[in-house]
Amino acid sequence: MTALGALIQRDIRIALRVGGGALIGVLFFLSVVALMPFAVGPDLKLLARLGPAILWLGALLASLLTLDRLFMADHEDGSLDLIVMSRNSLELACGAKALAHWIAAGLPLIVATPVLGLLLNLDTPSTAAVALTLLAGTPALTFTGMIGAALAVTLHRGGLLLAVLVLPLSIPVLIFGVAASKAAITGPQTFGAPFAILCALSLFSFVVGPFAAAASLRQGLD
């Protein structure tokens, strides 16, 4: 357990220091949201209606953007080989790395959501609903995206290929994230059902993601 704790601490520390790039995700999130009024026009009513969708799409793209550093940096300096060779199970190590990545890159997105909600003319309950769904849903994005990151690092390819592989897998999270936030804002559906499914998707990705990522690392790095 201490080894995993140390791994999480180390990853967070690297991500937050100079050259880490975790906070660039927030900047990207802000830029995407700031672009939207230019694309759809500065109509505040329309922006309020599209708000949850814009925030979710921005968070999805921002978390995708930071994903390819998840294993790549460790692969470049050789520490990934040490993690693979260590006596701890690789599945748990992958899970720990994803958790650290989510804390460093995912949580800041959720913290930034209230400010961005203000820009999009969302009232307080709506912003809270979007932030809550992001809190429940972004772990699923990180843990499924980790599979793509593991594939990309074994193939020495990143960028667009990673995006093409991961984006279709994130569709369910997007659907239920936006459905739950819209249900909380306008109805007529209840908030509970899509939100529960969103949580289920996250829990499911906790199981599948580490195993698939560990499998592809084991198969690909030899």
Next chain:
Amino acid sequence: MTLTDLANPTKFLALSARILPWLAAATAVLLAIGLYQSATAPDDYQQGATVKIMFIHVPNAWLSMFVWGVMSVAALGTLVWRHPLADVAAKSAAPIGAAFTFLALVTGSLWGRPMWGTYWEWDARLTSVLILFLMYLGLMALWRAVEDPSRAARAAAVLTLVGAINLPIIKFSVDWWNTLHQPASVFRIGGPTLDRAFLVPLFVMAIAFTLLFLTLHLAAMRNEILRRRVRSLQMMQANSRAA
């Protein structure tokens, strides 16, 4: 002759060379029968002659999912048993599956125009087939991204299995999201709702298309094996020149 014997590519090539003509002939005969039956099937009282698109559309849609199933079994063969033919099977199935999925989308859209009044509708089934198509293309991009075939095979196998787990979830979520397409009417509890006049040609066409896939797949696997041989011969030649 067991599955392990087929691990020898030469034995596989010999066996498939014997099977392939028979399979192709059976496909041609069944396709001819199916097409004749589809052409002579009665018009639907509501949809008119456009109902005949069904005989092409439904087998394509069925195969678009069947091929992913075949690839998932092949992926298990790659990861679990390290069967040398498994990654050949997986690689050569992907473009065929993508083609069937594309045809299902195109025929569906041509059928949708007279029936729903639009070529494309963000309906649940259409959307999930489109996502399936995107995943086929992503898988093919993954195969093409790496030169070393065995390395690409293992990565593609992981992605295929993840896709096999995720596709039902995607389908369920999209169903929740929006629905217009008619519900399943052939395989359902309480028997099919289709009339026998449509059901018989549909089944013949479904079997014919499945045989067509097997024929194409076998031929594509042979090509892939030969392509790999050419590649290793070229590399041997390059090595001997360098030395």
